[in-house]
Amino acid sequence: MPPKGTDQELCCPVCGQEHLSPESLPRNIKLKQIVEDYKANIKNGEGLSGADEINKEKTTNLKNSNDTNSVYKEERSQVETEVNEKSSRLDSVITSLREKLLLIDELVNKEKDREAAIKGSHVDLRKDVNSVMDEMEELIKAHRSTGMKLLEAELKQREDAAEKRLKVLSDAQKFLRTAELQVQSLLNETEDLSFSERVQEVEDQVSKVTIQDSLTDMELPGHLKEVCEKIEHQNNQLRLGLGSAQRALRVVLNPSEVTFDPETIHPNLVLSEDLKSLSFSVTKQQYPATPLRFTSFFQALSSQSFTQGEHLWHFQAEACSWVFAVCYSDLPRSGSASGLESSLGSWCLMYCDNLLRAYEQGKDMHLRRTPSLKKMEIRLSFSSGSLVFYSVSDVSREKTLLHTFNVNFTLPVFLAVRMMSGQPKAHISLN
Known part of the structure; x- marks a missing residue:
């Protein structure tokens, strides 16, 4: 300018x-x-100038670095979020696993204890079963030995008789052959007197030989009927012995197994072959007299006694009033005090004339009137000290509680029944 x-x-x-x-x-x-x-x-x-370019590049690099850091932070945050989510899910799974492991550990320990208890009880069970089997084996061995002795004794008699007959015939044969030689030697006899005497002597000797009469006195037994009858009697004894052993085996394998004791039943009661049913008979049975047999009332005790455990039995009565009881074995067998309801060691229900009563150690309690009571269920629990009676419906099989005894038994107890009246079709069975 x-x-x-x-x-x-x-x-x-x-x-x-x-x-x-x-x-x-x-x-x-x-x-x-x-x-x-x-x-x-x-x-x-x-x-831009070179310096501007450099500044711009630095700015761009810084911006890119910031952007990269931002992306990294975002990705890291996302990863941490995913890890936290996975950890949360795993925590719940681990918690569930630990709970189940604790439960399984507890169950395993219980099963180990149960297994040990079972194996321990099986040791005694095997011992008891083996003992019963040994008893059966001894019964069979004894039966075989007795049967063979009976047979051998009979066969020896037959063999001795046959041997004696043969000896008689052999002796007669020997004598007659000797006589034959004597007769032949007489052909050379020259003196008449001597000939006559010797001939007479031979005739006398031969006449004394009565073969048929000798054999008749030693006749052989025609058959083995007597030994057969003796062995059959032994068979009956074997059946009784094996039956007793079998019942003992059933008691070992089934602690609630129960049968009627043949030595306790009244003579007017007939016991079934399986020992689980009683029927009334007008004719008294020829049972052996034993101090255990009831003689005043139609009663019977079980063969088995019970001291522990949980037990369940069913009774059924037909055409009779009844008494079902759990009792000690020391009640009398005759007289008025021998009735189940009178005993101080008895807990029972009596159903008679449509009236149900409970008796505890001789004291009675009126319960109810009911038109019919045929099927009963009895539960005995030593752990809870309870004896519970139920009636069971014939149609629906529903159970009705009749009475509960709360008692701690101090002695072994037996099941017992009584028929209140003697009717031709009266029948009581148990399971």
Whole structure:
């Protein structure tokens, strides 16, 4: 620009036209466009100097680094979130596993204890069963030995008789052959007197030989009927012995097994072959007299006694009033005191004339009137000290509680029954 006070013309650098002042200069559109483009390039990062480029690169790298850190932080946060979610799920699974492991550990320990108890009880069980089997084996051996002795004794008699008959015949044969030789020697006898005497002697000797009479006195037994009868009697004894052993085996394998004791039943009661049923008989049976047999009432005790455990039995009565009881064995066998309901060692129910009564150690209690009571269930629990009686419906088999005795037994107890009346079709059975 020229100094003030100096006149100087202004010329357009493009067209060369002179102007008096800058304001009179025309607008340079092209230059304006170049300046605006330059400004735009600067704004967009173009047309920068080397230092600007470096700063821009640093800025860009810093921005990219920040962006990378941001992405890394975001990914890390996402991973941590996923890990936390997995850990949360695993925690619940681990908790469930530990709970089940604790339960399984407890069950395993209980089963180990149970297994040990079972194996321990099986030692005694095997011992008891083996003892019963040994008893059966001894019974069979004894039966075989006795049967063979009976047979051998009979056969020896037959053999001795046959041997004796043969000896008689052999002796007669020997004698007659000797006589034959004597007769032949008489042919050479020259003296008549001597001949006659010797002939007479031989005739007398021969006449004494009575073969048929001798054999008749030693006749052989025609058959083995007697030994057969003796062996059959032994068979009956064997059956009784094996039956007793079998019942003992059933008691070992089934602690609640119960049968009636043949030595206790009243003579007017008939015992079934399986020893589980009693029937009334007008005719008294020819049972052996024993101090255990009831003689005043139609009663019977079980063969088995019970001191522990849990037991369940069913009774059924037909055409009779009855008494079902659990009792000690020391009650009398005759007289008024021998009735189950009268004993101080008896707990029973009596059903008679449609009236049900309970008796505990001789004291009675009226329970109810009921038109029919045929089937009964009895539960005996030594652990709870209870004796419970139920009636069982013939139709629905539903059970109705009749009475509960709470008692701690001090002695072994037996099951017992009584028929209150002697009817031809009266029948009591147990299971």
